[in-house]
């Protein structure tokens with residue numbers, strides 16, 4: 001393992017042999033088998049792995065939206081029972097209210113929690129700048145591109161200042177440039193507010209750049225392949241991507257994902273999902 | 274095609290064909306009445322109908338007022354009750370189980386068949402007619418609104434759940450706004466049905482209303498007045514239908530949403 005001491009005393013979420021089966025018309029699907037790992041309070045953790053390996057399932061269980069078939073998820077020392085307080089969620093699809101404009105879509109989470117007042121308004125204004133939609137405050141979702149819609153969803157997930165942020169491929173619909181910009185912003189928010197972030201991505205470089213810990217998953221059945229602690233120094237600037245250490249982490253995660261597939265299907269890797 | 278002449282051109286394309294068809298039918302009728310040897314109590318000449326319409330305008334207007342009033346009041350009650358029933362059905366399982374089958378029964382009973390009973394209960398005033406208009410109109414409002422309340426993106430419900438939203442927050446912030454375009458299209462069907470219910474009520478019993486006028490004049494073989502009343506009825510149907518559509522569009526725009 002890496003130089004990180006890996007000894008987590010203060011886990012905000014612990015997965016302990018979490019298994020999830022779905023019953024479908026075509027029989028049972030084993031979406032996730034005995035997944036175990038910890039998420040340290042205030043850490044940034046990424047879940048990576050090929051399509052269908054159970055990342056979204058894992059995230060939805062952490063959000064209290066799905067119950068594990070067996071195993072336990074403990075949050076703040078108690079087994080979770082429904083969505084925890086102070087949760088921000090970015091789903092794989094934007095899921096916006098199509099009859100509300102950008103500002104009032106972002107406002108939704110504060111309305112549900114019952115937050116209002118000038119400070120909330122100021123915070124929402126700030127977030128709109130952060131997600132780069134200051135020129136689209138009054139635009140309706142149907143007038144936005146897919147990437148812009150996803151940025152609204154990110155704003156909404158941050159609006160009520162959650163302490164735990166669960167993000168399912170939040171940058172998937174963004175172009176490479178906006179994506180890098182947004183990940184720098186996310187890092188800035190994370191280090192300024194001490195949130196815990198669980199982040200799903202298909203981009204290995206992004207995972208290495210952002211994370212304290214990377215959980216590599218393998219498919220069919222979905223399971224934890226390996227948990228890697230990333231000991232790159234913080235704060236991380238864009239330049240860290242060009243260091244030898246970064247390349248080593250990148251290579252390691254990559255071979256965990258593709259090595260498996262190459263062996264199975266007997267071909268060379270050619271891209272990501 | 275420039276934007277400037279697209280509007281008028283589209284209007285012409287939608288209005289002209291039915292108008293021309295209608296005028297053609299009128300011409301044929303006029304010819305039949307003048308040269309076909311058919312008596313005026315079977316086919317009144319369109320020109321005679323128009324003449325009657327102008328002659329009897331006050332009488333037709335008074336009766337139109339009653340018909341419109343009953344239709345609109347019955348329709349309004351149908352929308353309010355229909356939406357409330359839909360909310361109840363979607364929010365509360367036992368209510369759904371207890372009420373939904375009865376709604377279907379209420380819908381399949383021919384409304385003409387219950388008109389006499391309503392008169393026994395409610396007398397000869399406007400009330401039985403309003404109830405009849407309501408009874409015939411509320412069903413499509415319920416069915417469409419239920420569909421709209423249920424067809425919320427499940428991801429959105431997940432998101433609300435992750436914020437620990439209450440059931441009433443889900444209802445008011447997501448389900449009801451989502452159901453608006455569905456409810457509006459239900460209401461557009463309802464307004465046309467309410468008019469039918471009103472006329473059925475007027476046929477069964479009544480003092481004023483176009484249905485009454487039609488019955489009385491056709492019994493007297495005053496077919497020209499009957500046709501004039503039919504024209505008034507069609508106009509009421511068209512105007513109320515457009516009115517509901519326009520109102521629905523207005524509410525949808527205020528809400529920032531879309532129209533089905």
Ligand SMILES: Nc1ncnc2c1ncn2[C@@H]1O[C@H](COP(=O)(O)OP(=O)(O)OP(=O)(O)O)[C@@H](O)[C@H]1O
Pocket residue numbers: 022023024029030031050051052053054055056057058092222
């Ligand atoms: N509601 C469900 N019913 C049945 N099977 C499901 C359900 N949700 C997920 N699955 C199955 O569980 C497995 C894991 O799905 P999941 O969505 O967690 O994958 P993922 O890692 O998020 O994939 P992707 O990267 O494509 O988003 C898949 O095989 C999927 O078919």
Ligand SMILES: [Mg+2]
Pocket residue numbers: 055056057092168
């Ligand atoms: Mg997924």
